[in-house]
């Protein structure tokens with residue numbers, strides 16, 4: 001077997017050195033009747049070529065985003081990732097290292113984590129950011145728990161513009177922890193009256209902007225009202241590119257910011273791995289979940305970095321920890337940091353303008369198709385269409401015509417009476433031809 | 447003349463008396479770092495730059511980047527009417543950029559300050575640092591897996607669903623369990639998923655109010671108690687015994703109508719298989735509770751024993767350990783949970799199933815149908831597809847025979863290390879066979895003035911990544927060594943010889959070799975107390991230098 005260096009001779013010599021006759025003597029604590037003598041009922045080993053053949057066949061059954069006009073978003077976005085990013089994250093020393101618990105030989109990881117934390121804090125307009133969460137849906141769950149610890153209250157109010165999967169994650173976690181959750185009705189137009197739900201019994205309000213329907217929300221009035229009642233504002237975003245153009249959640253008064261970083265540096269990957277961005281104000285630092293990298297010096301006085309404030313974490317605090325998270329999204333945060341470094345402020349804001357411009361063009365083009373209405377007054381790179389027919393059907397028909405058109409709202413919110421709504425995203429990858437193909441196909445199908 | 451990195455931009459004569467003279471504050475500090483960075487007596491042959499051939503100093507991105515630089519060529523869009531509702535950002539963000547060659551060099555240099563599996567033996571107990579085959583990386587990047595969206599029509603991702611289904615079949619077969627929840631994003635997330643399933647099952651029996659205690663042995667990983675507490679369980683410890691095993695009497699003593707579950711790691715964190723696991727499972731079940739198994743150490747028994755046969759109700763599998771998806775400097779991972787018949791109905795959404803000859807994805811609780819009663823959702827979308835592909839690629843490559851062999855080799859290698867060191871280092875539970883990792887304590891260091899931490903740092907100088915230190919908590923100064931099946935006999939022989947040399951040096955009073963170590967790493971020992979006392983968690987622009995002060 002190509003991955004196993006020991007030869008049979010090695011094995012016998014080693015068994016002799018250990019002082020046993022058969023390797024199964026080392027498994028003596030396994031109940032005799034349960035120790036397997038034969039390999040389990042699965043296929044035998046395969047060479048690289050065969051494995052490639054099997055997996056390539058499975059891969060070929062899927063329609064990849066780059067192969068068609070592609071407009072699917074709703075929390076995961078198709079962007080162009082520079083070749084440099086994928087090369088660098090596959091460097092052995094990044095790819096095959098572990099959590100930097102031995103900082104003297106992990107400065108590479110630690111320094112990029114410090115850079116990552118600095119970039120995330122700047123983007124979100126917050127004072128501190130952690131070294132990543134699994135993704136932003138689980139990060140949102142963690143943010144709600146953190147708000148409960150800070151406020152010593154146990155009721156969360158979820159905006160109707162929050163991604164329904166995120167709302168499900170929060171509800172699942174809260175039900176299991178016997179905490180209260182108020183979920184507002186789906187808010188297609190971004191006009192819900194969330195202010196009226198804020199009072200002294202509430203721990204936090206969770207508001208996404210741009211929301212799942214694409215609307216850009218002003219968080220300032222929500223933050224103001226929340227703070228009057230000792231309530232924390234958790235601001236969520238699923239498209240980090242939007243921050244190249246929009247006011248940061250921190251500047252509008254957010255107390256905790258959770259965002260999905262997938263768009264920068266990371267592929268679609270059918271939903272994972274992604275990278276959860278998590279930031280807050282310094283005063284809440286000790287209630288924060290996740291790893292933190294901090295600056296220090298070594299015995300010679302040279303600058304270096306270490307994981308720090310781990311008295312919040314499970315390996316020290318066990319059942320009193322702020323979270324159970326251990327493994328996070330390390331390499332995805334490296335991809336994020338490298339891509340963000342390549343972009344820089346100038347590149348990110350231009351990328352954001354291109355995304356917005358493409359979405360505006362698309363919205364105008366689709367609005368001209370009979371049976372289509374664009375519902376958004378505001379949006380960044382994603383908006384909601386109202387179609388003359390159920391969106392799920394339309395999407396299926398368009399897929400047959402080679403256009404991946406978006407996400408039917410009914411897939412995220414079945415039974416909500418929103419069956420004719422379609423979420424459509426456009427990024428820098430879309431061309432004029434893509435848009436024309438979409439509009440033409442939509443015209444035929446409606 | 448200094449460039450932005452605080453380095454000379456024109457050659458200067460070697461041996462200026464104070465190379466930092468005339469530099470800005472920031473530059474001088476960098477230069478100071480540079481001179482010391484490799485630790486070992488820089489005065490011997492000082493270099494002008496502070497670099498030492500391949501050992502290069504790399505400043506922070508924020509010290510070398512520029513706000514107007516970008517390494518990505520994008521065309522400015524034509525004028526258009528924005529639809530942002532007046533919420534445009536007005537101020538700068540503060541994100542410097544680098545050109546592509548600078549970016550490449552910056553991160554390559556950082557990578558060179560890291561130790562990875564590809565660098566050398568990485569015996570980090572419990573973490574399973576086995577070889578990461580690059581075939582798996584290539585497979586994960588096939589466009590049908592990496593370039594598909596989680597919410598595109600199910601009809602356009604049949605191959606992706608097939609892969610998830612196949613991975614699930616492998617995991618269920620290897621464990622002899624009934625169902626699998628693939629979506630958890632790492633081991634700890636899998637623990638949460640399994641414990642949620644248990645909580646849902648208990649609630650379905652109407653015992654939600656009364657069963658609120660979870661038994662957790664003291665040797666457990668921190669994520670176990672943290673997970674139980676996260677969803678409102680009270681943690682009741684099961685103390686360690688001097689033989690390193692959990693005893694069924696100790697469990698029985700703590701069982702009662704208030705106990706929801708036990709979280710037991712098997713093979714356990716002391717590197718031992720729990721010989722009474724079947725009896726413990728029976729006692730747990732008889733008391734109406736559930737058996738959660740922490741499967742972080744499943745790699746020792748893949749193809750040798752099936753957790754389902756041992757009475758397990760739920761177990762997470764760290765794909766990043768047992769099935770070799772790369773650890774990536776701390777993630778991402780993937781933590782699918784296999785479930786017994788009793789817990790299978792409560793598996794969370796989403797899951798894949800066959801319907802009329804094609805795969806469908808059940809994404810909502812009320813679409814589950816039949817007796818299924820999903821407890822909810824762990825994450826947006828469907829979990830860590832990128833890791834599923836890598837893990838399946840590993841499994842296909844090894845096959846059932848190769849996986850069995852891998853487990854045997856992992857156990858053989860750990861025992862070989864035990865045999866090689868048993869006379870010099872101390873085994874807290876006696877010199878008996880271990881599984882895939884061998885646990886030493888620090889009794890052998892008594893009166894040497896050297897600690898476990900010092901030994902770890904001395905190993906760094908010898909070119910090794912240290913073992914896991916101070917875990918599990920049940921033995922003093924723990925050193926948990928897991929060589930994995932990826933090491934050759936030659937590699938193990940040198941490793942054993944190196945530790946023997948260190949052990950004898952410690953016993954001979956060569957304290958400095960340990961307490962000052964590492965001497966040869968990119969940094970000397972780092973001050974963690976200082977980092978925690980006044981946390982600096984991001985870069986801030988340096989305060990303006992008072993030029994007049996010079």
Ligand SMILES: Cc1ncc(COP(=O)(O)O)c(C=O)c1O
Pocket residue numbers: 325326327572573632633634635667669711715740742743764779780781
């Ligand atoms: C025994 C044990 N349990 C649980 C975990 C948690 O797994 P993860 O880091 O994937 O969340 C680990 C690993 O770190 C472990 O070693």
